[in-house]
Every structure is written in C-alpha cells, then in structure tokens.
Amino acid sequence: MKTYSIALIPGDGIGRDVTQSAWQVLTAAAGHAGFALEETTFPWSCAYYKRTGAMMPEDGIDILRAFDAILLGAVGWPAEVPDSVSLHGLLLPIRKAFVQYANIRPHRLLPGVQGPLKTEAFDILCIRENTEGEYSGAGGRVHQGTLDEVAVETSIFTRAGVERILRFGFEQARARRGKLASVTKSNAQKYSMVFWDEITRKVAADYPDVEVTSYHIDAMAARMVMAPESLDVVVASNLFGDILTDLGAAIQGGLGFAASANINPDRTAPSMFEPVHGSAPDIAHLGIANPIAAIWSGAMMLDHLGERAAAASIMAAIEGATARGIGTRPGKDTTETITGAVLAAFG
Ligand code: IPM
Numbered sequence: 001m002k003t004y005s006i007a008l009i010p011g012d013g014i015g016r017d018v019t020q021s022a023w024q025v026l027t028a029a030a031g032h033a034g035f036a037l038e039e040t041t042f043p044w045s046c047a048y049y050k051r052t053g054a055m056m057p058e059d060g061i062d063i064l065r066a067f068d069a070i071l072l073g074a075v076g077w078p079a080e081v082p083d084s085v086s087l088h089g090l091l092l093p094i095r096k097a098f099v100q101y102a103n104i105r106p107h108r109l110l111p112g113v114q115g116p117l118k119t120e121a122f123d124i125l126c127i128r129e130n131t132e133g134e135y136s137g138a139g140g141r142v143h144q145g146t147l148d149e150v151a152v153e154t155s156i157f158t159r160a161g162v163e164r165i166l167r168f169g170f171e172q173a174r175a176r177r178g179k180l181a182s183v184t185k186s187n188a189q190k191y192s193m194v195f196w197d198e199i200t201r202k203v204a205a206d207y208p209d210v211e212v213t214s215y216h217i218d219a220m221a222a223r224m225v226m227a228p229e230s231l232d233v234v235v236a237s238n239l240f241g242d243i244l245t246d247l248g249a250a251i252q253g254g255l256g257f258a259a260s261a262n263i264n265p266d267r268t269a270p271s272m273f274e275p276v277h278g279s280a281p282d283i284a285h286l287g288i289a290n291p292i293a294a295i296w297s298g299a300m301m302l303d304h305l306g307e308r309a310a311a312a313s314i315m316a317a318i319e320g321a322t323a324r325g326i327g328t329r330p331g332k333d334t335t336e337t338i339t340g341a342v343l344a345a346f347g
C-alpha cells in the first residue's frame with residue numbers, strides 16, 4: 001500500500017488539540033481512499049524549549065527533511081518564551097530551510113458559516129511570499145538599553161524570490177478564475193515595492209490570459225471588506241500577506257476556518273501544513289478549539305501529496321458538517337463534536 005511518512009509537530013496550546021483532530025480525519029480519509037499515513041510526532045514546542053534550551057534539536061531540519069510532509073499545529077507560549085524566540089526557533093526556520101516560498105491561504109465561507117460581511121460570494125486565494133521580504137531577519141540593535149539605542153530591520157527582496165512567487169501566483173490564477181492582484185506599497189516604499197511592481201509587469205507578459213491589477217496594501221485591506229467578490233488570487237509579500245490573511249480569516253468567519261499550506265513548489269524538500277491561527281493559550285486544552293482550519297490544512301497536504309480524491313473527500317466532509325450547523329460559530333461546539341461530525345463522513 002502506498003504510504004506517506006508525515007512529521008507531526010503539534011507545538012503549543014490549541015495546536016496540540018487541533019492536530020490530534022486533523023490526524024484522526026486524515027487517517028480515516030486515507031483508509032477510505034486506500035493509502036496509509038505513517039506518523040512521527042515531534043514534541044518541539046515552548047515546553048521543549050524550557051527543558052532543553054532550544055525549540056528543536058540542532059539537527060531538527062535534517063530530521064524533518066526525510067518526511068513526505070509536515071503537519072504543524074501552532075507555535076508560541078508567550079508567558080513562558082518570547083514569541084520572537086519561539087517562532088525564530090521553529091516555524092520560521094522550517095519555512096526558510098525547506099524553501100517553502102509559497103504560503104497558500106484560501107478564504108471563502110464554508111456552507112452554514114456566517115461571516116461578518118453582507119456578501120457571501122467570495123473565494124480568494126492569498127499567496128504569501130514565505131521566505132524573505134520583511135521576515136528576512138536582517139538587522140540588529142546597537143547601544144542596547146541606552147538613550148542612543150538604534151534598532152534596524154531591513155526587508156530583503158530578491159529578483160529570484162519575487163519573480164518565483166509571482167509566477168506561482170499567475171499559475172494559480174490561470175487554474176482558477178484568471179485574475180491576479182499584486183499587492184505592494186510602492187507609493188511610499190520606493191525601492192523594494194517599485195521593484196515588486198516592475199517584476200509583476202514583467203511576469204504578466206508571460207500570462208496574457210490572466211488579468212492582473214496592482215493594488216496598494218491599504219486599498220487591498222479595504223477591498224477585502226468592501227468588495228471581496230472582485231478578488232481571485234492575491235499575491236503579497238511576507239508581512240503584507242500575513243496581515244491580509246488574518247483579515248481573510250475574519251471575513252470567512254474567524255481564525256478557526258483559515259487553513260494554510262507552506263509549499264515548496266519545486267519539491268526539493270517537504271512542504272508544511274498548518275492552520276493560520278496561533279496557539280490561543282487562553283483556550284488551550286479546554287476542548288473548545290475549532291479544528292476545521294487544521295483539518296482543512298490537512299486536506300491541502302493530501303492534495304499536495306497527489307491524493308486529490310482523498311483531499312476532496314475531506315473538504316466535502318467539512319462542508320457537510322458545517323452545512324448541518326456544526327462548528328459554524330466560535331465556541332458553539334466542542335473540538336470533539338466537530339471532529340466527530342467530520343469523521344462521520346468516513347464512518
Ligand atoms: C502566521 C503567523 C506567523 C507569521 C507568526 C506566528 C510568526 O502569524 O503563520 O500567519 O507571521 O508568519
């Protein structure tokens with residue numbers, strides 16, 4: 001039987017709750033479709049940091065490289081470990097080391113879910129650059145703690161990095177409704193963002209069938225609220241994409257529905273799948289976290305692995321559950337109830 005080896009990193013807080021749900025659904029769907037998923041769970045987290053002084057072992061990246069894919073819950077427990085330490089010790093290095101340059105985040109309403117907007121007819125695919133830009137980590141602080149202190153953090157945009165994410169976005173647009181929105185702030189940031197706009201125009205020449213529009217990030221934020229139905233694929237830099245996808249999560253009814261895939265399109269290393277939401281310490285292990293975002297991310301993982309039918313069956317199972325009113329509002333149903341309702345499709 002075809003078997004995929006999956007690295008599970010449940011991480012912190014509700015990351016552990018929702019990863020368990022997603023894994024139950026994934027294995028059920030795999031069983032139905034006639035393939036197997038073999039899991040190895042890694043305890044890398046803030047608790048692990050407290051024990052060992054690191055978020056993952058020194059050879060953590062080498063260990064993960066052997067897997068077909070990584071399923072991650074959430075990372076962060078700011079009361080114990082500063083976020084700037086925990087995220088730079090686990091999530092962000094994985095994205096970079098495995099060249100997962102495309103962070104794909106779908107924003108649409110599941111059946112039965114009421115968003116905050118009047119319109120329900122939107123289906124946006126945000127493509128976030130995931131390895132450079134504002135998250136490059138280039139910078140430093142001098143004269144720390146004195147009145148003369150200086151902090152510098154520089155965005156790094158490379159031609160290769162910008163071109164490949166735009167190309168990826170154009171390919172997605174071509175496979176969808178043929179529209180691409182490229183997001184910058186080139187009216188204010190005259191080097192990197194003008195550079196991004198130029199590359200957008202250059203790559204667009206190779207995709208005459210795709211309708212491309214450049215937007216400034218502020219206008220895009222308004223458009224996602226006022227006219228989300230006008231958008232198809234939205235491509236943005238690392239930080240802009242981060243912000244827009246929390247907005248996308250909000251218009252789709254909340255973070256509990258927002259899935260994401262950190263993709264290495266060249267398949268030179270494993271890709272990683274994780275909900276957009278964080279570890280939510282306030283509701284950790286209360287059994288009330290919505291696992292739909294994690295389960296949907298798991299479906300994206302199966303799709304990436306080539307198991308299209310199984311991925312589609314999970315989406316249908318999620319949609320069946322929400323159409324029956326289960327898991328449609330934050331706090332309405334328990335993690336177990338929602339997981340059970342999705343699992344019922346594979347019963
Ligand atoms: C996300 C998260 C991360 C990010 C944080 C936790 C570093 O907000 O995946 O959207 O900004 O990329």
Ligand code: MN
Binds near residue numbers: 276
């Ligand atoms: Mn985010």
